[in-house]
Amino acid sequence: MSAHTPGSLVALELHYVVQSFLFREARMLDGEQFRPWQATLTDDIHYWLPIRENRFRKDKRPEPTPENSSSVYNDDYTDIEHRIQRFETGLAWIEDPPSRIRRIVSNVEAEYTDNENELNVFSNIILYRNRRQDEEAWFVAARRDRLRLVDGAWYLARRHIVFDQHVVLDENLSVFL
Amino acid sequence: MGTRPNISELVRPDGGIQDRRIYWDEDIYQMELERIFARSWLFLAHDSLVLEKGDFLTTFMGQDRVIVTRGQDGVVRAFLNSCAHRGNIICRADSGNAKNFVCNYHGWAYGSDGRISDIPLKDEIYPKDFDTSTVDLKQVRVESYRGFIFGTFDDSAPSLSDYLGEMGWYFDTFMDVPGGSELLGPPTKVRIKANWKFFAENFIGDFYHAGWTHAAAIKVIGGALMGILGNQAVPEGAMQFATKYGHGFNAAPGNDEVFPHIHQGHTAEMWEDWVRSRTPVLKERLGEERATLYNAIWDGSMFPNTSFLRGIDTWKVWQPRGPRELEVWTWTLVERDMPEELKRGIRHTNEKTFGVAGILEGDDGENMEGNTNTSEGWVTRGEPLNAEMGLGEEQLDSEQFPSMMSEPGDNEAAQRNFLRMWETMMSCDTWDEIMARRTKEHNK
Numbered sequence: 001m002s003a004h005t006p007g008s009l010v011a012l013e014l015h016y017v018v019q020s021f022l023f024r025e026a027r028m029l030d031g032e033q034f035r036p037w038q039a040t041l042t043d044d045i046h047y048w049l050p051i052r053e054n055r056f057r058k059d060k061r062p063e064p065t066p067e068n069s070s071s072v073y074n075d076d077y078t079d080i081e082h083r084i085q086r087f088e089t090g091l092a093w094i095e096d097p098p099s100r101i102r103r104i105v106s107n108v109e110a111e112y113t114d115n116e117n118e119l120n121v122f123s124n125i126i127l128y129r130n131r132r133q134d135e136e137a138w139f140v141a142a143r144r145d146r147l148r149l150v151d152g153a154w155y156l157a158r159r160h161i162v163f164d165q166h167v168v169l170d171e172n173l174s175v176f177l
Numbered sequence: 178m179g180t181r182p183n184i185s186e187l188v189r190p191d192g193g194i195q196d197r198r199i200y201w202d203e204d205i206y207q208m209e210l211e212r213i214f215a216r217s218w219l220f221l222a223h224d225s226l227v228l229e230k231g232d233f234l235t236t237f238m239g240q241d242r243v244i245v246t247r248g249q250d251g252v253v254r255a256f257l258n259s260c261a262h263r264g265n266i267i268c269r270a271d272s273g274n275a276k277n278f279v280c281n282y283h284g285w286a287y288g289s290d291g292r293i294s295d296i297p298l299k300d301e302i303y304p305k306d307f308d309t310s311t312v313d314l315k316q317v318r319v320e321s322y323r324g325f326i327f328g329t330f331d332d333s334a335p336s337l338s339d340y341l342g343e344m345g346w347y348f349d350t351f352m353d354v355p356g357g358s359e360l361l362g363p364p365t366k367v368r369i370k371a372n373w374k375f376f377a378e379n380f381i382g383d384f385y386h387a388g389w390t391h392a393a394a395i396k397v398i399g400g401a402l403m404g405i406l407g408n409q410a411v412p413e414g415a416m417q418f419a420t421k422y423g424h425g426f427n428a429a430p431g432n433d434e435v436f437p438h439i440h441q442g443h444t445a446e447m448w449e450d451w452v453r454s455r456t457p458v459l460k461e462r463l464g465e466e467r468a469t470l471y472n473a474i475w476d477g478s479m480f481p482n483t484s485f486l487r488g489i490d491t492w493k494v495w496q497p498r499g500p501r502e503l504e505v506w507t508w509t510l511v512e513r514d515m516p517e518e519l520k521r522g523i524r525h526t527n528e529k530t531f532g533v534a535g536i537l538e539g540d541d542g543e544n545m546e547g548n549t550n551t552s553e554g555w556v557t558r559g560e561p562l563n564a565e566m567g568l569g570e571e572q573l574d575s576e577q578f579p580s581m582m583s584e585p586g587d588n589e590a591a592q593r594n595f596l597r598m599w600e601t602m603m604s605c606d607t608w609d610e611i612m613a614r615r616t617k618e619h620n621k
Contacts, residue, residue: 008436048459055271070363070524082398089396094543153183173533
């Protein structure tokens, strides 16, 4: 692999591979195929959805980090494993009968980084959740991902979710975004 | 104005049977805003959340918006977040640091004491004798207990300390540790279509639901909590407490072991070391009973809408948004002297279990929505609800503890006591009457 300038867009063929990775992932999550999805995560995955307070523009406090602020998700591989196991117990009443979930992934950009085996990938998602008779929720978010190439296959190594609700407007957010 | 609902008919005198309209009816809810939320002590903040001069946060007391801020004199005050000119919201940030608060509409400015500090062009356009003291913001009466800051709109309410009553003695178990306790924010917030009381009651004493509602999460990460899985057994040694002004909690002690908690991995090790090292300190400082309670998992509520879990270490406020909707605000509860690594671990446990995507919290919302929304049905709404578990078995006299104590912990004594406090506040016109009635009920 020749050296690429960090921040420059990836070549067309690689863009297609990245986009297909995100689409396939969306299909697995919508279909509750959590184990195949988990197999696309690196062992050192950081899956993070921070709280975004309403702050005045002049507020000079640093941006939230997992250490200095509250999160909705701040998961490592074990935390994600627990969430999946919970679904698999057969005792998670809230997902029985299951929700109907569909997500649209768009605005995909992939950039080279200073690590030749890693890419920064940006995307937006709209997720529709329909539960029970008529309960509806729409979630909109941006994702800042780090994808890593290991032995010829791409894996998700980091996902930072920029979630566009301050007060979460549904009874919970227990869905992978 | 319509006639007021006859409250005393809605909750049976022993608290064991309730009319579903108290969780559904708009008129009753409006009465709650007036009689419960405008007269009780409500949680506003912790010292740690408004640490520096000028630090502020915005929150709600019932549905009244308030600004809580530490003035340049170091005193924390609270006042309505609504301009006295035309009513606009003055501060739309959740938190920050400011010397004054300026309304977006015409630029009226208020100081950190809530008093008007500037009216643009006042001398040119207002009457010469305009009395600016009439446009100061309505003040909240603020008092704090071991760093936890509360407010009430009612000057005739008892002191915060009296209002806590025996609960203060119990709170000291984790608030009067060396260094005290503090909250980590900002709060996570989620909107749920349920009546706020169902959550307050659930936290005040519903041990019973944990093994069933949360079966999936307990099976995965329950550790020592596995004993309650599937409601196969009544938890041994658990107790339930109920206090004069409606506050209460469950506690299940660990005795010789560190109590059943929900921390994982390295956090669990650090937590257990901490509890082991601190329990003897607490025994020395506060005595045998509270050392036992220190080494115990708790779920509790302070009347009306503040709840907490110890051992999961969450602190919550149920912000009402009408009779059929609420916002759940969640902070992390830690001891100030804990190592930073342990505090971060506890925050992580709280977020993973009782946060917005918490693997336990997620189970509760739908139940509470179901409890509430089935009252859409006119016939359903006419069917009573039941909270008679442990009825008649309450121990009013306890040698060890200052309040009513019931065993086993699977009990609804604390819920009945909460509902009797609710009924008392809704029925009584003055705090004198409320205090007289509650004192009479609780005199041993």
